[in-house]
Amino acid sequence: MSLRSRGTHRVLAIDPASRGFGFAVMEGQKTLVDWGVKRTRSDKKAETLLKVWKLIRHYRPRMLILENGNAKGSRRCKRVRKLLTDIRAMAENKRVKTRSVSLLLVKKVFLAFRATTKHQIAQVIATQLPELAPRLPRQRKLWMPEDYRMSIFDATALALTYFYTHPARQGSVHNR
Amino acid sequence: MRTHKLPNYLLAHRKRAGLSHEEVAFLLGQQCASHVSRYERFNRAPDFHKALAFCVIFRVQIHELFCGEYQKVEQIVCDRAQRLAVRLAAQRQDALTIRKLAFLKAITPVVSDQP
Numbered sequence: 001m002s003l004r005s006r007g008t009h010r011v012l013a014i015d016p017a018s019r020g021f022g023f024a025v026m027e028g029q030k031t032l033v034d035w036g037v038k039r040t041r042s043d044k045k046a047e048t049l050l051k052v053w054k055l056i057r058h059y060r061p062r063m064l065i066l067e068n069g070n071a072k073g074s075r076r077c078k079r080v081r082k083l084l085t086d087i088r089a090m091a092e093n094k095r096v097k098t099r100s101v102s103l104l105l106v107k108k109v110f111l112a113f114r115a116t117t118k119h120q121i122a123q124v125i126a127t128q129l130p131e132l133a134p135r136l137p138r139q140r141k142l143w144m145p146e147d148y149r150m151s152i153f154d155a156t157a158l159a160l161t162y163f164y165t166h167p168a169r170q171g172s173v174h175n176r
Numbered sequence: 177m178r179t180h181k182l183p184n185y186l187l188a189h190r191k192r193a194g195l196s197h198e199e200v201a202f203l204l205g206q207q208c209a210s211h212v213s214r215y216e217r218f219n220r221a222p223d224f225h226k227a228l229a230f231c232v233i234f235r236v237q238i239h240e241l242f243c244g245e246y247q248k249v250e251q252i253v254c255d256r257a258q259r260l261a262v263r264l265a266a267q268r269q270d271a272l273t274i275r276k277l278a279f280l281k282a283i284t285p286v287v288s289d290q291p
Contacts, residue, residue, distance in 0.1 A: 008181055010182075033187075058218075131191065134194065
């Protein structure tokens, strides 16, 4: 085992959605440690904060990556913008560093892969991280609601944007 | 600054393989799937045979699968090796002792490379 693989730069990315949130835990841009969707039902804010805290406690990430809900290009509703602020405050209260990534930056990063739409970005992610390929939803028609699994790809896109814009932080050499 | 490796990467490998807890439990020869869940949540460590079975199932080496645990044990053993080397260095330097010291030296540099 390489001695250089002792430490790792583990990040947790959260993407709140209408019925819960998608999350992705990554160690470098090539290693997905955990991913999924957490559902919230009654008290969405309290449940989300509790579940995010459980993920932080379990994975002890170096950085929590969230979308910048107030940045240009973001079309988040008031509830989600407030929730993003609350998650950030909770994480900082627990001494976890946070990083806000704007949607424009995500689009700029994935433009290098010729992906402009959400589905194209998800397809690029599924190609780079084949374990996510079975979770890739069908392309959405205009009259269809967004598939809940899309929040996994949105969270992964946030984490990948973080790693692509900070190449020195691709810390993991955890073999696949 | 970097964070430490997780004690094990069972969850990541199971999800990558697309297997359920029940299916992994069956492969391990366990009746209860909750044991697999406990291993994944680091609430319980699998015994030696189960750990080897996980390596067979996911086709990865033990130090990759139980990375954090391996590093913890490695650190402890390296510390002991360093102490033993100091003890041997204080003894009479015959051929066998020199050979032992050379062997221990191959282990101890790991300690000095800690982040």
